[in-house]
Amino acid sequence: MERPRAVERVLREAAPHEIFDVLRTLIEHRHRAVSVELLMADYAMTELRLVHVLPHTAPPLPLLGTAAGRAFGTQEPHCVDGPASTVTVFVPVSVRGDRLGVLSVTLPVDADGLDADGLGADGLGTDGLDANGLDANGLGADVREELRECADALAHEIVVAGRDTDLFLQARRTERLTLAAEMQWQLLPGRSCSRPEYSIGAQLEPAYAIFGDSFDWSASADDLVLTVSNGMGEGIDAALLTNLAINALRNARRAGLDLAGQAFLADQAIYGQHQGHQYLSTLLLRFHLPTGNVEIIDAGSPRIWRLRADVVEPIAMDPQMPLGMFEDSVHVPQHFAVAPGDRLLFISDGVYDALSPAGEKYSLHALARVIIGTRLLPASQVPRAMLEELLGHRGSGPAADDSLVVCLDWHGRPAAV
Numbered sequence: 001m002e003r004p005r006a007v008e009r010v011l012r013e014a015a016p017h018e019i020f021d022v023l024r025t026l027i028e029h030r031h032r033a034v035s036v037e038l039l040m041a042d043y044a045m046t047e048l049r050l051v052h053v054l055p056h057t058a059p060p061l062p063l064l065g066t067a068a069g070r071a072f073g074t075q076e077p078h079c080v081d082g083p084a085s086t087v088t089v090f091v092p093v094s095v096r097g098d099r100l101g102v103l104s105v106t107l108p109v110d111a112d113g114l115d116a117d118g119l120g121a122d123g124l125g126t127d128g129l130d131a132n133g134l135d136a137n138g139l140g141a142d143v144r145e146e147l148r149e150c151a152d153a154l155a156h157e158i159v160v161a162g163r164d165t166d167l168f169l170q171a172r173r174t175e176r177l178t179l180a181a182e183m184q185w186q187l188l189p190g191r192s193c194s195r196p197e198y199s200i201g202a203q204l205e206p207a208y209a210i211f212g213d214s215f216d217w218s219a220s221a222d223d224l225v226l227t228v229s230n231g232m233g234e235g236i237d238a239a240l241l242t243n244l245a246i247n248a249l250r251n252a253r254r255a256g257l258d259l260a261g262q263a264f265l266a267d268q269a270i271y272g273q274h275q276g277h278q279y280l281s282t283l284l285l286r287f288h289l290p291t292g293n294v295e296i297i298d299a300g301s302p303r304i305w306r307l308r309a310d311v312v313e314p315i316a317m318d319p320q321m322p323l324g325m326f327e328d329s330v331h332v333p334q335h336f337a338v339a340p341g342d343r344l345l346f347i348s349d350g351v352y353d354a355l356s357p358a359g360e361k362y363s364l365h366a367l368a369r370v371i372i373g374t375r376l377l378p379a380s381q382v383p384r385a386m387l388e389e390l391l392g393h394r395g396s397g398p399a400a401d402d403s404l405v406v407c408l409d410w411h412g413r414p415a416a417v
Contacts, residue, residue: 026401270324
């Protein structure tokens with residue numbers, strides 16, 4: 001098969017809706033693959049859905065308890081025996097820490113248990129490689145790297161192709177999105193990202209009918225700007241308000257304004273449109289990547305919790321006016337610091353105020369318990385796990401409000417060599 005740059009070039013030259021078909025043909029020719037499939041994670045992060053000409057009819061795979069879900073969760077290739085002397089390899093499709101889905105490749109196995117490229121269907125080594133030169137996933141190193149390179153190239157092209165085709169967005173849906181949810185998902189930067197200094201994961205519920213909660217992030221060489229918003233209202237009104245606020249914040253950020261300037265511009269934009277009848281509760285944070293110093297404006301925000309050395313505690317700031325509530329509001333930044341190993345959780349009131357069928361609120365004790373219970377999970381998996389716990393409390397009925405969880409793991413800048 002073509003090496004990485006050649007594969008990327010071939011995918012770039014393909015029509016947006018055909019990029020996966022082109023990659024499938026390359027893999028089939030190089031590895032004699034029996035089948036090659038692409039599975040996309042749905043909006044609720046509970047299923048993997050087959051990319052197909054008619055995506056709504058393809059049966060999904062649950063993320064929990066499946067080989068494909070394991071590859072998606074661990075972000076490592078995973079292989080399983082298949083029928084008729086085949087082995088299926090599941091490779092994560094991700095870009096800069098944002099998990100999009102899984103590439104599934106089924107390959108034939110010869111009488112010695114290896115395919116033509118050294119992929120085995122059995123034999124797991126305890127020292128990293130077994131007698132056949134396979135790693136603990138049952139993959140030969142060359143095959144593993146080739147498939148990962150293909151999956152990485154595909155992930156980048158899927159993100160770009162989303163501007164020109166609906167194929168991959170359609171494949172993510174287990175049901176129709178409300179119009180408000182469509183607007184909100186198109187506004188988001190992704191659901192996870194990572195750099196050496198930090199890892200972020202985020203999730204919204206109800207995924208197919210969200211209202212006004214939102215998050216945004218942007219990084220430069222030395223700064224990460226993170227925004228977490230708790231939108232006012234329901235349906236289209238809430239989505240329009242959040243879109244106005246997020247785009248005003250982005251406009252100010254891209255103009256080079258500091259955090260206070262960003263808050264001022266967004267505040268004026270919202271007040272100018274709604275005259276104080278609608279407003280947005282927002283957290284604005286700027287993390288200085290070399291030092292871990294954090295500048296923050298708490299504009300009637302979602303709450304912040306910190307997990308440090310297995311101790312859970314809230315981070316309280318002086319609350320300021322929500323964006324757009326009053327004309328000419330002045331927002332003053334405050335400061336705190338994060339240390340390597342810290343985990344920050346930003347949680348909207350849809351979590352705190354969620355009621356059980358008996359009318360009991362989700363307690364702070366329960367929240368602290370689930371924060372501790374998910375401490376070993378990577379940041380990308382924490383929001384989904386916490387919202388699953390919330391669903392167990394709330395029950396299967398319709399949600400009264402959005403629920404938003406953003407998790408940030410701070411690693412700190414690696415020392416220069």
